[in-house]
Amino acid sequence: MSAFTTPPPDLAPAQMQTLVRRLYGFAGEVSPLISERDQNARIDAGTGTFVLKIANAGEDLDQIALQNAAMSHLGRAGVQGVPQVVPTLAGVDTAEVDVSGAKSIVRLVTWLDGALLSGGPRSLNQLQNLGAFMGRVTRGLQGFGHPAAFRSDFIWSLDHVGNLSSWDSYIAAPARRRMVEGLFARYSDRVAPRLPGLRASVLHQDANDNNVIVDASDPDRIVGLIDFGDMSFGRTINELAITLAYALLDADDLYASMRAIIGGYVSEFPITEDEAEVLFDLMRMRLAASVCISSRRAKEHPDNAYLTISQEPAFRLLERLDTLDPEFMVALCRCAAGFDATRSEQAVRAHLARSEASPMFHPDIARSARFALLTNAPPAGMPDIKDRAWDDWFVAQRPANLPLNVGFYGLGSYGEKRSVYTAAQFADAASEERRTRHLGIDVFASAGTPVHAPFPGRVHTIAYNAEPLDYGHTLIIEHATPEGVPFYTLYGHLGGSLPGLLAEGQEVAAGELIAHFGDWDENGGWAPHLHFQVMTDMLSQKGNFFGVGHDSLWDVWSGICPDPNLILRLAPESFIVDPNPPAKLMDRRSKSIGPSLSISYAEKLKVVRGEGPWLIDHTGRKYLDAVNNITHVGHCHPKVVEAIARQAAVLNTNTRYLNDLMLDFSDRLTAKLPGDLKVAYFVNSGTEANELALRIARTAIGKKSTVVLDWAYHGNSGGMVDISPYKFKRKGGYPQPDFVEIAEFPDPYRGPHKGMSEASGRAYAADVARCLDAVEAKTGSGAAAFIAESISGVGGQVVYPDGYLKAAYDHVRARGGVCIADEVQCGFGRVGSTFWGFELQGVVPDIVVMGKPIGNGHPLGAVVATPELAACFANGMEYFNSFGGNPVSMAVGLAVLDIIDGEGLQAKALETGDYMLARFEEMADRHPLVGDVRGRGLFSGIELVRDRTTREPATEEAGRIVNHIRQQGVLASTDGPLDNVLKFKPPMVFGRAEADILITALEAALAEVGA
Incomplete structure (x- = not known):
């Protein structure tokens, strides 16, 4: 305080000029500068511009020494823009002078030019x-x-x-x-x-x-x-x-x-x-x-x-x-400063990413129908969400044919910039910018909708925030990561049931009922919905929390309140309005795609994403895929995706060049086969594989004669349609080719020889012998190519009677023929108890055809034959395939085998398949529509009949059930000669949890359709 009370020095400009000349040896023009406790002046001299500093007599001399030393240090450190001390003629930084009878310290420092x-x-x-x-x-x-x-x-x-x-x-x-x-x-x-x-x-x-x-x-x-x-x-x-x-x-x-x-x-x-x-x-x-x-x-x-x-x-x-x-x-x-907004942000994000939350809504919101609700770009006719007309409008948005057991929600996105936050509480004194960016996810549904806890925790606060456009009834639950890092979930706009359901400090279990959606008069004056939010830190708040942040500070707000979708895990499409919905695509399709290309379901489905056993539509709704056996190890399996990307980035070319991958995959694949099946050919599809298999067989026997099963389907090329009664005997088909003989379909349920006994199998196989007799009558030799699926897919998921293929193969081989097993649908562990479908019948084919599951959706097929047949096929006509066996496809094939073995998918198919078949049998006891249950592993079917005695096919009912479960979020299809068989052949990652979803949907559909 002494420096403040001591008057500053008061030298006249002429005195300061004299002082500068005496101490520093030059003259300059003096301009006084404003100073509170010292006397300072600008000195303009020929050698430069300086500041003369005459210290207050009460100034601490050590402090002046500190200043001088610091400025010199900064100059040596290369810091530009710091005054530098000019030494006196005596070579020192300061000089002591007498000013009005008091001793003062004088310094001269360089001038910094500017304002x-x-x-x-x-x-x-x-x-x-x-x-x-x-x-x-x-x-x-x-x-x-x-x-x-x-x-x-x-x-x-x-x-x-x-x-x-x-x-x-x-x-x-x-x-x-x-x-x-x-x-x-x-x-x-x-x-x-x-x-x-x-x-x-x-x-x-x-x-x-x-x-x-x-x-x-x-x-x-x-x-x-x-x-x-x-x-x-x-x-x-x-x-x-x-x-x-x-x-x-x-x-x-x-x-x-x-x-x-x-x-x-x-x-x-x-x-x-x-x-x-x-x-x-x-x-x-x-x-x-x-x-x-x-x-x-x-x-x-x-x-x-x-x-x-x-x-x-x-x-x-x-x-x-x-x-x-x-x-x-x-x-x-x-x-x-470059850090996360909170210390706990990364720990919380990591925990939420690896933790499976309990469903917050029943029915599960992920599988429920929904639409994105963009507040700043609302659909035509949508009332303001602060207008009670909203209730009627929202009810009208629910699709009329949506089953009652399926949820329907409107979803408001995290991070959306909104103009609805007009109350004073959304402004602050720090800037003119209002808080407009949404920090939670809004889930719109009717008042009273139950809410369940996603994780265990403890009730942090229960409050009623009564300000207009605030939360109304509000619940905040505190949770913790396994390492003890706390985080919080907020539930806003709740109903009046909240105070009676929970108390502050109460422990809450995952899945426990914690609240209900509030109505207009209890939720802050909004349309009934839940505002769901995550906080990595409560800041200084209690009982309430910011639900909206500043757009310019989004990195701060999003660190404090990360996306709640880390918990809900809804597909991103859930929060986007697709500009090209199914109706628009169907219109475009009608103009540019051939009309013979079929499309499933009465209400068409636009699929944009796949994951494991799930397909996701343009609204973000998850559908359980119970029918897609092509993506054998699951949609978009990361190891398959990685294999494609890795190899495509290195090399993809044809088989005229040597490459390890084709040989590696051939060795791995043929090691899975019994007997002498050791020579592989690679193609692009099951259709092409069947074409090649027939070429090999026909070269070996010297003629085109082919025996097929009734209702068989082996591909969509011209050659395959020729041997597919499923195609040529139906609408748009043509007469049976003269080189094709059709053997009786070995259907243990609907055919003439009922049951699964070996006697039935031999009886059906006798018709193969009849076909071979017909071949001999036409050609003079009974030798023929016999091709059959190991389990009939389009025939209605039919498992043949015991011993059928063995007896049929014996007849064919006795006439010099070749036996081809079509494993395009049922191979690669799908049947559970064996890796190949033909192994269920105890046979070893001469040629095995593979497709669909071999590449998990990548265009890949294979034919494996014996060395003897391969030698016969090498008759001088070159076989070449531009893309078959390319390195990318081989990398994919290897990845699929790795996944089947590494993830135990064959055993899973057996366990899940047995469980499903047992549950289907139980359904048959309750639902008369179920005529027959059949299949092996994850290749099964339910044949529907209107009368179990007459076995009148329930074709129309089968179609209705497939569409009903599609509305429930489960995908299946029908097949069979009468189109009355529900078929199930899901990705192999399908487990008991998924089976329960399928069965629940079937129960609801059978109850409604069969009523």
Whole structure:
């Protein structure tokens, strides 16, 4: 305080000229400068421009030495824009002179050309440059030390600002006094205990706008820093805190200004997490110190009105900051410094990503019908969500044919910018920007809809937030990661049942009923819905939490409140309005795609995504795929995707060049086959594989004669349609080719030989012998190619009677024929108890045909034959396939085998398949429509009949059931000669949980259709 009360030196310009000439040896023009306690003047000389500094007689000489040493150190460290001390003629930094009978210290320092920062408006670019400049100063001062820097009694030191706590009593206004008291209490509780663990260094400590020099022609450019009179040793982060305190005075946008300064600073001098977390509080404490010191001085010097006037900007800033959540400002500082908004963010995100949440809604929202509700781009005719007409409108959106057991929801997205937040609570004093960006996910449904806990936890708070457009009844549950990191879920706009369901502090189990959707008069005045939100930190809130954030601060808000879809796990399409829905695609399809290309279901399905046993439509709804045996190991299996990408990035070419992959896959594949099936050919599809198999067989027997099963289907090429009664005997077909003989379909349920006994099998096989007799009558030889699926797919998932294929193969081989097993649908472990369908019959074919599952949807097929047949086929006519056996396809085939073996999918097919068949048999007891249940593993079917005695086919009912379960989110199809068989051949990752979903859907459909 002595320097403040001692009058400053008062030399005349002529005296200062004389002083400069005597001490420094040159003359210059003197221009006095404003100074509070010293006397300063600009000296314009021929050798340059300088500042003459004549210290107050009460100035501490050691402090002047500190300043000189610091400026010199910064100059040596390469920090531009810092005044440098000019030595006297005697070679020293300072000289002692007599000024009006008192001893004063004289210095000469270099002049920094420019204008004061206080002379113009702020820009964010300027503030960022200011932060960067101060970061360079801080970096330059690292390693600098001086005895005079240790000033434990320095009232402006933020390390010791707690010593000023009693000075808040000098603040005249009670409200302001209480505000500052609260700051000291928070500092004592939250900041002071952390200071010993923070970095420390010598600091400038006074980067106010009268000490910062900018380029006069480009004010955004910081030229330099003057006045090193407040230097002391302290926590390094204090430098940035002080810079912020001065720079934010009367700033229009506190958020943007803070980010600019902090971002610039850390670009030159990174700070630690601990430093980032105390920065906001230290900045406020600089302002608190300022108003406390000025209030005390005003009390001591009541005639100095400037003291109270000058503190007004600091009070205004403190009052603005006091309206903000301090922990949010801490999060902002963390983000600006390059850290996550909260310390727990990554731990919480990781936990949610790996944890399976219990369904919050029943029926499960992931499998329910839904539509995206974009508040700022509503569908035509949608009322405002604050208008009660919404109720009727929402009910009208539910599809008329949607079964009652299927949920229907409207979904409002996380992160959406909305214009509906018009209440005062969505604005704050820090900037003119309103909070408009949604921090939760909205789930719209009728009032009273139950809500269940996704994870175990403890009730944090139950509150009724009654402000208009607030949450109304609100529940917050605290959870924890396995490592003990807390996080929170919020449920807003709830019904009045909440207080009776739970109590604060109560433990909640995953899946437990916790609330119901509220109605208009209890949920804040909104359409009935749930606002669901996740918080990694509660900040300073209790009983409520921000549901909307600033768009410009989205990185901060999204770190505090990550996307709740980490829990709900709804497909992204759930929150998007598809501009090309099914009806529009059907119109386009009718004009550009051949009409003979069929499409499933009465209500067409646009599929945009696949995952495991699930397909996802354009609305984000998940459908359980119970029929797609092509994606054998699951839709988009990551190992298959990786294999395609990896190999496609290296090489993809034809088989005229040697490549390890084709040989590796051939060895792996043939090792799965019995007997002498050792020679492989690779093609692009099951159709092409069957074409090649017949070529091999016909070359071996010397003719085209072919025996097929009635209702067989082997592909869609011309040659395959020729041997597929399923095609040529139906609408649009043509007469049976003369080289094709059709054997009786060995159907144990509907054919003439009932049951699965070996006697039935031999009886059906006798008709194969009849066909061979017919071949002999036409050609003089009974030799023929006999091709049959190991289990009939299009025939209605029919498993042949025991011994059928063995007896049939015996007849064929006895006539010199070749036996071909079509495993395109049922191979690769699908039947469960064996890897190949033909093994169920105890036979070994001469040729095996593979397709569909071999590539998991990638175009790949294979033919495996014996060496003898391969030698016969090599008759001089080259066999070549442009794409068959290419390296990418081979990599995919290997990946599929790895997955089948590595994930135990064959055993899973057996377990799940047995479970499904047993449940189907139970359904038969309750539903007369079920005539027959059949299949092996994950290749099964249910034949529907209107009368079990007459076995009249329930064809129309089968179609209705397939469409009914499609509406329930389960995909299946019909097949069989009478199109009355429900067929199930799902991806092999289909387990008991998925089987239960299928069975539940079937039960509902059978109950309705069969009623």
